[in-house]
Amino acid sequence: MTRKIEIYPMNRVEGDLEITIELEDDVVIDARSAGTMYRGFENFMVGRAPLDGLVITPRICGICSTSHLYAAASALDMHFNVDVPCHAAWVRNITAMTEMLQNDFRQAFLLFMPDFTDTAYEEEPLYADMVKRYAPLEGSSVRQAIDETRRILEIISILGGQWPHSSFMVPGGVVSMPSNNELNRCAYLLNNFKQWYEHQVLGCNLERWQAVQTKADLISWIKESETHLKSDLGYFIRFAAKAGLHKIGKGHGNFISFGMPGLEIESERQTRVGQIPLTVGGFFSDNRLSSMNQENITEDVSHSWFASSGTSQHPYQGQSSPYATGSEDLRYSWAKAPRYKGMPAETGPLAEMVISSNPLFIDFIQLDGPSAFLRELARLVRAATVIPAVERCIKNAISTPGQYYIDHGEIENQLGHGLVEAPRGALGHWVKIKDNKISSYQIITPTAWNASPRDADGVRGPWEEALVGTRVKNPENPLEIHHVVRSFDPCLVCTVHAIDLR
C-alpha cells in the first residue's frame, strides 16, 4: 500500500522545512524536501554600496553569521584585489572556527540528541540515561553544552565585538587590533572548552582520539574504558546503533567541500595566500576525489518556485524571480538546486572528512557507505581537528607583531566570490559590482546543497535521496526521517533566494 505523509512543521530545524515522504508498506519510496519561507535576501543587496554585504549577509543566518561575513569579506578582497595580512587571516579563522565549535555542539545537544528521548525508545535499556542527559533544557549534557557554547563565543566578542551579527571583517583584513592580553584571554577560553570537550564529549584526550583511524579502532576504543563508554560520544555511538542510524540515510555518496581556512605561514610572504589550509576543498564522487573549481557550480530552478530561463546557471549568471506560475505540480520549494558538474552533492563535516581523506571516515565509507550515524559522528569529532587549529592561529598571532588591516584601495574587479567552509559545509557568495554598486549577489549556502529539490533531470537532492529506502516503524511518528534529515544539520533560513531587479 502506498501512502503519503507530510511532516510539518519540522521543529529543531533552523527555519521552515516541510518533508513529504511516500511510503510503500513501511519503506520510503520517494521524498520531497521543501523550504517553505522566502525572505528575498539577495534582493536587498542589489543597488547597494559594495561594502554593505558585510552588514546584510551575516543577518541571513543567526547561527553561522560569521561564516557569511567571512564569505562576503573574501569576495570583496577579490573585488579590491587586496591580499590580506596573516594576522587578519588568523583573526578571521579563529572566529569562523569558534563559531563552528559553537554550532556543532548546539546542533548535537540541542537539536539532534533530543530525538533519542522520544517515548518510542522507552523500551531501550539506555533510555533512562538518554533522558537524563538529553531532555530539552533539562538534560545534564544539554545544560553543559549551553554553558560551554556560550563561553567559547566570548572569543568572537573579544575579536569581533559581538556574536552573532558583527561586521569586523572588511576587505583588506579585520578592523580589530587585539592586544596580546586579549589573545591570551582567547587562548584561555579555548583551553577551557578543550578540557570540557575531552572530558565530557570524548571521554579521552585529543591524542588518544586521533589514534582512532579505522572502524575496528573505533570498536576497540569504545570497549577500552568506562569513560569512553559513558562519554557523550560513547552514548551516541551505542544508542545510534540501537536506533539503527548506521543503516539509514545513505544518499548519493557525492561530497563537496570548500576547505577549511589557513593556518601556518608557508613562505616569507605574510599573507593569507601564503597560508597552508587545514583541509583543502574538493569534490568526491564515485570513490574519486577531484579538486574543486567553482566554475563547475550551477543552480537549477526547475522544481523551485522561481521563474527559470530554461537552463541551469552559474551563480554569476543566476537570475531568479520568485513565485513563478505554471508547472504548479512540478515546483515545490523555495530552495534552488545547486549542482557540481551537474551532480547533486552533500556538504558538511562528513564531506570535509572524506575530502581531507580522514582515515577513520574513509574506512567507514569504504566498508559501509555514508549514513546518518557517520554524518553525526563527523560533527561530534570535528572539534578534535578544529581545536588544535584555533590554538595554533592564536599562538601565531601572539608570537609575532603584525598588521591586521591594509588599505584596500579602489575596486579593480567587477566579479568577486568568497568560498568558505561554514559550520554546515560549503558556503559561497558570488558578487558583481558595477559603477560602485552591487549589481548581483548570489549566495549558495550549505543547506541549499543538502536540501536541494530535484533538478531538470529529476535527480533528487541529497537528503531527499538519503531518505529513500528508510524503513519507518511508526508513520504517525516517523523518527527515522527526523534522524536522517537532522544528520545534515538543516538550516532552512539559509536557502532563500531573490529576484534580480534587472
Added chain:
Amino acid sequence: MKRTLFWLQCGGCGGDTWSMFNIESPNLPELFKSLDIEILWHPTISVKNRADQSQLLEDVLSGRQQLDFLCIEGAIIRGPRGTGLYDLANGKPKKDLVAALTRQAQYVIAVGTCASFGGFGADGEIEATGMQFLKWDKGGFVGESFQSKSGLPVINLPGCPCHYDIIGGTLSQLVSDAPLDLTEHQSPMEWYNIMVHQGCTRNEYHEYRVEDKGFGEKGCMFFHLGCHGPLAHGPCNKLLWHRRSSKTRVGVPCFGCTRPDFPQPYPFFETRNIEGIPLELPEGINRAHYMAYKGMAAAAAPRRLKTRKTGI
C-alpha cells in the same frame, strides 16, 4: 504561579534565539526555572511529535491552554500581494497563525528588529512588517489600537540581534508584575532609554573630534565611518556582549540596528554629511551649537589623542 510561553519564528534568521542562548547568571534553563515559565513551544527547543503539536495549538487557540507570553521572532511576511504565501505553516500563511495566537496572549513580545519594525524586507517584495510598527509608523501587523489581554501593546525588543539580557530581563520584569515603562516605540525604558554611544571606549576621541578615517584606527567613527552610536537607542556599550566588548569598541561602526529604519537604505560604513558635519546629529542637538562646540573641541584635543597614543 506558573506562566507559559509560546515562541514563534517568522521571517527572521533565528539570531535572537541564538542570542538568547547566551544568557548568563542565570543561564537559560535556570532562568525559565526560576521564573516558573513553562515553554509550551519553541521551535529550537521543543520535542513534540506531530499529533502533540496540533493538539497544543488547538488548546491554545481555543483558550483551553492559558498563554502568558507570546514571543514573535522575525518579521511578518505578507507578500506576495498580501497573501502571505512567501511564509507558510502547514500549507497556510503563517501570518494567520500569528494573528490567531495574538488574540490569546497576556503579553505579546516582538523579539528583535524584524519582529518590532519589519527590518529586512520591510521595503521589499516580501512585504514584511513588524508586529505593531512598520518602520517609524505605528500600525504594523496588529494595528495601532491593539492591546494584548494584559492591556499592554506589543512590547518591542529591537536589536539585530536583541541583546540576550534584554530578553531575560523583560520576562523577569513581567513575571514580577512590576510596571514596565515603555518608550514611544514601545520598548522598555530600562534598556532603550540610553544611546549606544554611551559607554563606548572611543568616547574621548568623540569628545575632541579625533576622527577615524579608515578601518583599524583608533578614533571615533561618527564623522566618517557611519557610526550610529549617538543616533540609536540601545544598551550595547552598557551591557556589552559576553560582558566583554561591543562592535564600536573593537572598531566596527554601530549600524543603528535597534532603529525602526534598520537596515537603512543609505550605505553603511559612510557618514552622510554636509560640509564635513554629519547630516544626522546626536538626538536633540542644535546644529549651530554643535558645530561651534566641535570646532572648539577639536582645537582643544590633547596630543595623546591626536597622535592616537592611547588604548581603546
